Amino acid sequence: MKIQAAIFDWAGTTVDFGCRAPVEAIREAFASFGVPLSSGEARAHMGLPKIEHIRATCADAAVAARWAAKHGARPTEAEVAQIYASFLPRQFAAIEKYSRVIPGVAPLVAHLRARGVRIGSTTGYTREMLDVVMKRAACEGYAPEASVTPEEAGMGRPAPLMCYLNAVRLRVYPLRACVKIGDTVSDIEEGRNAGMWTIGIAVTGNEVGLSEEEWHVLEEGERARRAEAARRRLFDAGADFVADSVGECEAVLDEIEQRLALGS
Ligand SMILES: [Mg+2]
Numbered sequence: 274m275k276i277q278a279a280i281f282d283w284a285g286t287t288v289d290f291g292c293r294a295p296v297e298a299i300r301e302a303f304a305s306f307g308v309p310l311s312s313g314e315a316r317a318h319m320g321l322p323k324i325e326h327i328r329a330t331c332a333d334a335a336v337a338a339r340w341a342a343k344h345g346a347r348p349t350e351a352e353v354a355q356i357y358a359s360f361l362p363r364q365f366a367a368i369e370k371y372s373r374v375i376p377g378v379a380p381l382v383a384h385l386r387a388r389g390v391r392i393g394s395t396t397g398y399t400r401e402m403l404d405v406v407m408k409r410a411a412c413e414g415y416a417p418e419a420s421v422t423p424e425e426a427g428m429g430r431p432a433p434l435m436c437y438l439n440a441v442r443l444r445v446y447p448l449r450a451c452v453k454i455g456d457t458v459s460d461i462e463e464g465r466n467a468g469m470w471t472i473g474i475a476v477t478g479n480e481v482g483l484s485e486e487e488w489h490v491l492e493e494g495e496r497a498r499r500a501e502a503a504r505r506r507l508f509d510a511g512a513d514f515v516a517d518s519v520g521e522c523e524a525v526l527d528e529i530e531q532r533l534a535l536g537s
Contacts, residue, residue, distance in 0.1 A: 274450050274533045274534065274536075275388075275389065275390075275450070275530060275533065275534075276385075276388075276390050276450055276451070276452060276526060276529060276530050276533065277390070277391065277443075277445040277446065277447075277450040277451050278390060278391040278392070278393055278439065278440065278443050278445040278450075278451040278452070279382075279385055279390055279391075279392055279393070279451070279452045279454060279526075280393040280394060280395060280436055280439050280451060280452065280453045280454065280464070280469065281392070281393070281394045281395075281417060281454050281455070281519070282320070282394070282395060282396065282454065282455030282456060282457070282460050282474075283394060283396045283398065283403065283406055284371075284372075284396075284397075284398070284406075284456075284479075285319070285455075285456035285457070285474065285477060285478030285479045286375070286454060286455050286456045286460070286474050286477070286478060286519060287374065287375060287378045287394070287410065287415055287519060288372045288373060288374050288375060288378075288406060288409075288410050288415070289371045289372055289373070289375075289406075290373070290375050290376075290477050290484060290485040290488075291477070291478075291479075291481070291482055291483050291484045291485070291487070291488070292316070292319060292456060292457075292478050292479040292482060293367070293371045293482075293484060294364065294367035294368050294370065294371040294372065295315075295319065295323070295326070295364065295367070295397070296312060296315045296316055296319075296482070297363070297367045297370075297371070298360050298363040298364040298366070298367045299315045299326065299327065299330065299360060300312070300315045301359075301360075301363045302327070302356050302357075302359040302360035302363055303315075303330070303336075303356065305359050306340075306343070306344070306352075306355075306356060306359070307343045307344075308336065308339050308340050308343055308344075310330065310336065312482060314330060314333060314335070314336055315330070316479050316482055317329075317330065317333065318330055318459075319397070319457045319459070319479040320397050320430050320455065320456075320457030320458065320459030320460050320463075320479070321397055321429060321430055321431075321459055322397050322399075322423040322424075322429035322430070323357070323360065323364065323397055323398065323399065323402075324353070324357050325429065326397060327353055327356050327357050327360060328350075328353050331347075331348040331352070331353055331356070340352075364398075364402060365401075365402065365405065368402060368405050368406055369405070372405070372406050372409045372410065373409075373413065374410050374413040374414065374415045375477050375518060375519060375520075376485070376518075376520060377518050377519055377520015377521065378415050378519045378520060379413070379414040379415050380520065381519050381520050381522055381523060382415060382417075382519075384523065385526070390526075391418055391419075391443040391445055392417040392418050392419075393417055393418065393419040393420070393421070393436075393439030393440075393442070393443050394417040394419065394420045394421070394439070395420075395421050395422075395426075395430070395435035395436060395439065395453075395455075395463065396420070396421075396422055396423075396435075397423065397429060397430065397459075398422060399422055399423075399424060400422045400424065400425065403420060403422055407420060418442075418443060419439045419442040419443050421435040421438045421439050421442070422435070423435065425438065426438045430457075430459040430460065430462065430463040431459050431462035431463050431466060432463070432466060433463055433464075433466035433467030433468070435463065436448070436451070436453060436463060436464065436466075436467035436469060437467065448467055448468040448469050449468055449469070449470075449533075450533055451467075451469045451470070452464075452469055452470040452471070452472060452526065452529060453467060453469045453470070453471050453472070454471075454472045454474060454519065454522065455471075455472075455473070455474060455478075456473065456474040456475075456477065456478020456479050456480065456507075457478065457479050457480070458506065458507070458510040460473070461473055461507060461510040461511055461512045462510060462511070465511050470513050470514075470529050471511065471512045471513050471514070472512065472513065472514045472515065472516055472522060472525055472526075473504070473507025473508070473510070473512035473514070473515040473516075474507075474515075474516060474517070474518060474519060475500055475503035475504045475507060475515050475516070475517050476488065476500050476503065476517040476518055477517070477518045477519070478503070480502070480503030480506050480507065481499050481500065481503050483499075500517060503515075513529075514528070514529075
C-alpha cells in the first residue's frame with residue numbers, strides 16, 4: 274500500500290513561518306481590552322478554531338486572573354464574543370503581513386504529487402480567512418487540491434472531521450494510508466483522532482514561534498535547544514514523526530511508505 278494523501282495545516286506549516294499572524298491578532302485583541310498576553314499565552318491553544326482559541330485563552334488561570342483584576346470578574350461568554358469581534362479585523366490585517374509560503378513547501382508538494390499522493394489541508398482559520406491565505410499561497414506556487422475549515426466540517430481540531438472531509442473530497446482511503454502534517458499539539462491530536470500517520474513540524478511553526486530571520490540569527494546552541502524543545506512537545510502530543518520543516522519531510526514519508534508496505 275502507498276501513501277494516499279497528505280493533509281497539511283496552514284499557518285506555521287505551509288505558510289507564515291513562525292505562525293505569527295494569529296499570535297499578533299490575538300495579542301492585539303486582548304490588549305485592546307487592557308489585558309496584554311505574553312507570546313506563550315497567545316500560542317498555548319494554537320491550532321484550535323479561532324473562537325475556541327480565544328475561549329481557551331480566557332480560561333487559562335493567569336489570563337483569567339488578569340482579566341478579573343481589570344474587569345472585576347473572569348471573562349464571560351459575552352466577553353469572549355467581544356474579544357473575537359475585536360480579533361477578526363486584526364486577523365485579516367495580520368494575514369496580509371504574514372502569509373508567505375514557507376521555503377521548501379512547494380518542492381516537497383510537487384514531489385508528492387509526482388508520486389501520486391493527493392494534497393489536502395485543514396486549519397483553525399475560517400473560510401473567509403483561509404480564502405485570503407490560499408490566494409496568496411497559490412501565487413507563490415502552493416495550492417492543495419482540497420481545503421476544509423472547522424465550520425465546513427462541523428467541528429475543528431482536535432476532532433478529526435476536517436480530515437475525514439478531505440478524504441471524501443479527495444476520494445482517498447484508507448485513512449491509515451493518509452498523513453496529517455502540522456505544527457501544533459492540536460494538529461497531532463486531529464491526525465491521531467482521524468487514524469492517520471502524524472508528522473509534527475517543529476522549527477517553522479508555533480512551538481519555536483520565530484520568523485525566518487529571527488531563527489537564522491539565533492546562536493547555534495540556542496537554535497538546537499529550541500528545536501529540541503519543540504520536537505519534544507510534538508512527540509509528547511503523540512506525533513509518529515517530527516521534522517524541522519515540511520521541506521524536510523521526504524525521508525519521513527519514505528519511511529511511512531515502507532511501513533505501510535510491511536503492513537505495520
Ligand atoms: Mg499551524
